[in-house]
Amino acid sequence: MDIESDEENVIEEDFYSFLNVSKEASREEINNAYRRLSRMYHPDKHVDPELKSKAEVLFNKTKKAYEVLSDPHRRAIYDSLGMKGLETEGWEIVQRTKTPAEIRAEYEQLAEERAERRKQQRTNPNGNITVAINATDLFNPYDDELFDDEFEPDLLQRFPNIEVSSMQFSQSVDFPLTQKDTCTLSGQLQTQNGTGGGGVNLSWRHIYSHKSWAEVELAAGSGPSVSFKGFRTLTKRFFWNGGAVLQFTPEGIRPGVMSTLAMQIDKHSVGYLTYQGGIRSIVSTSIVRDTEFNHYNLSIQVGLPHSYISLNYTRKMLSQELKLKLSVKAGTFGGVVEYGAEKKVSKHSNLSFAVTVGVPSGVKLKIRLTRANQVYNFPIHLCEEVMPSPIFYATVVPLIVYVVVKKGFVEPFLKEQKAKKVEKQKQNNFNKLLEKRKEAQAAQDLMTATYTRIKEAEENKKGLVIIKAIYGKISTDPNETGDHEISNEVIDVTIPIQCIVKDSKLTMHEHTKSQLPGFFDPAIGEDKMLHIIYNYREQPYEVTIKDNESLRLPKNSHRVNVT
Template sequence: MDEDNEHLEEDFYQFLNVPKKAPQEEITNAYRRLSRIYHPDKHTDPLRKKEAEVLFNKTKKAYEVLSDAHKRAIYDNLGTKGLETEGWEIVQRTKTPQEIREEYERLAQQKEERRLLQRTNPKSSITVSIDATELFSPYEDEYDEFGGSSSFPSIDVKGMSFSQSIEAPLTLKDTAFMSGNLSTQRGTGGGSVNVSLRRITSPEGWAEVDLGFGSGLSLSAKGFRNLTRRTFTNISGIITSTDRGITLGFVSTLAHQLDKNTVGYLTYKGGGASSMSTMLVRDTERYRTQANIVLGIPHSFISISYCHKLEKHNGRLRGALKAGTFGAIVEYGLERKVSEHSSLALAMSVGVPTGVMLKIKLSRGNQAYNFPIHLCEEVLPSPIFYGTVAPLVALIIVRRLIVEPYMQQQKAKDIERHRAMHHSQMMTRRREAEIAIDLMKETYRRIIDDEENRKGLIVTKAVYGKWIDLNHRDLNDALTDVTIPLQCLVKDSKLILHEGSKSQLPGFYDPCMGEDKSLYVQYSFHGVPHEVTVQDADSLRIPKQSHRKQT
């Protein structure tokens, strides 16, 4: 994409330093405040008058858009590109702001329909089952009949399976699905193909019909329905025809939301293996826990699982316990995001009679690669220890030596590409910021005098850009001094900055596009020194008692 096709978006709200829901009076006051600084008639020097005219026109444009209900509605939905549409092709000038928003939503829906028709959303999964039980087998002789060590234990691939699915949206209500899978286990294989059609019958439910071909012919019907605001049901029935005859199956689930984060499920399964189960799921921002009781044929069991979400580290810790007539299994593991679109999950499963198994899952977009590795048929300490420690050590090494350097290199390339694409616009905005600061100096001195007389709010130092520490050890080209423009925003010994990038404020520009930025402010209030650092998009209100420097 070249620079002509992509432009840095202007934020009129930030430029005027007003919130997005600002009333007309607040917009007008912000416009008047900037006009007193930038109006060409305020300057006698021809060069300054010409420079001021550029910034005054920018101020006037922001005011004209935000003070006009029609233009503001278009700008809120489409940005400056919507305003630049020739001949008002998107909306008619006679339409109300509400009608403009409805028109925009209609156009967005049409765009979504076109996008759906072009999307197949392919999903695939590959599973490779590995038998590594000889590594920890207690029955292998340590020495052969000649007194030497035994042969190196073998690691076998005992099974593989492949599955693929695509969806073909026909309309916003109708979607067709096609899926297939192939599997082989110890030299014996099989496969199946399924075709489904789902229709959204109402805002409260959908219905689906599925036809499958494999070892036999199957026909199923599914339905979902919201019964109340907190209760829904899911019902499915299946008929399968094989060489052994026809079998019937039925599954019905009733669910109820108990509170904001908790849902209870009651499920009945009928057919060859009948069961009744109840499940309780609690999902919060920090964790997810699930408890399940199943009574059925041939097995009954209870299970409980817990997942702790590590938002700071883009990962999850999992643990589960399952016990019943089949035996018992304990499972624990870690899932970690290794890149923007990839994640790696490691889990250990220890149980009777299954033994010890290491499960590795790599997810990349809509693709999943599963590697269940059977380490031992019995529960022994050594396979549990090595199956837990070895993958974690390998994960740390791969992440530190390969993944993190690669991600940093890609991020640096993206930043450089973005900067090169917008270089001329960045230089223009930098020049505009320098001109704005120069034009603000008279206003700055006046505000300083007023605040000093009342012992009010005086900004003694303000820098904006790449992360800085409070001792200013990192001052460099990625920072810009914004003391003057910040002081010019002080009114009645108060300074309020609304949410949004500070680079759009008058006198500001982005000195390090694509990187995290912050604003550091030193100020004096009633003669007492204060300081604060906020992230680029955060709001800021000063003075505050919490900003006071500790002596």
């Protein structure tokens, strides 16, 4: 888990939450919310000098929220860009002669200029490291009968021989020249069984529009080469990419071509037809279907030296940030079945394991770690034959190792990182948090008269009465009751919740509750919840919701069964 920038850690105002209206609220709903808060916070409603001073602050905030959301121009900017859009230097957002679209276009022009300056400072490094390990001696050891009967191998010779059979390294960096021109420098090194080689590539890509780009690439390694690539959107459903390469060798110039035509079949499916010509001629077609929970890929290839058909399936477990994968491939080379899983282990890191069982390749275990733009691959060849024992160990051992590493190293590390993030957020917002706490207390002081009036009215008609409401870092232990201890991470919000009640009903929208009048964030950076105990028609009810969850009271599912 990575730490966000200081700018991202700063608390921002949420006018919709403050007024307790939805983002789709009409002008009338915004006016009603403004009038409701104005009745509590207007300075003329209070005689006491201290309360009048507090009311001025909250009334000004109410007025500011109303002015932004009731103005279509400013609201359009606020909805798209937040407070940073309203405060951007270099333009005037209150010009009434411009439409919201024109104002946003003007802002985006300034944002594009800033993005170009930032882009010129980035190199976007990408790397790939592959270390292939030959561990076949674990399951296919040399037979002891191969040794002379009079010769007894020493202890070291009894251990299986595990060796690195090959290594590959590649790295690339981008050199943005303009918003539409980028140069990329990349290099590769590889070694296998004591021999190796490498190469270096330099490419330049120009983006003509969102529909097309062109690229030229120079390469040096196993003979210099030059290639030309391009992409073009043909229609709404068709797009094409392809290219040509000229490789210069002692035997002469070797040309090659590649062309792919793709068609959008439906919202989730794309079909591809690819041709490669040159030293090897290949024709392949594939259909890819990608939905929220499933990914399918059916491919057929005909060519030299091999032809095959393959089917890949991925099941996405979004709630657990987990992907389960299964692949079947058969052709002139033999057959392969591969199964595995990929798990997101941190904000920018994914870890995957896969077991490959095939003929004649045998059994392999593939481990892949992706960290930001760096990829680390560790293919381990366990057995040259298909045997139960290597399949079993290749499946079970990674699971055990993953659990041990996760519990022993990853979770403590992430916990420490989260604690650092929370502490950094608290430091960045320390003064603002004190201000919010003071503002929330002032709001509750000003709500006292309204709270008493609404509560008495609801009690008299046996309506919706808030008995207790707390907000913050609340335990979800089912054995706990509503009698939570009020600590530094939990605040009492009974008064502001009762003040939202109107005609024995309460509605809260999908916004953080920390921005509501009378609230503040008591556990910044932590997951927060709202717990409410209330009576309706003199019957007890209880509910706990997440911070950004919507809520409507009363509701039959909240009713507490009293024995």
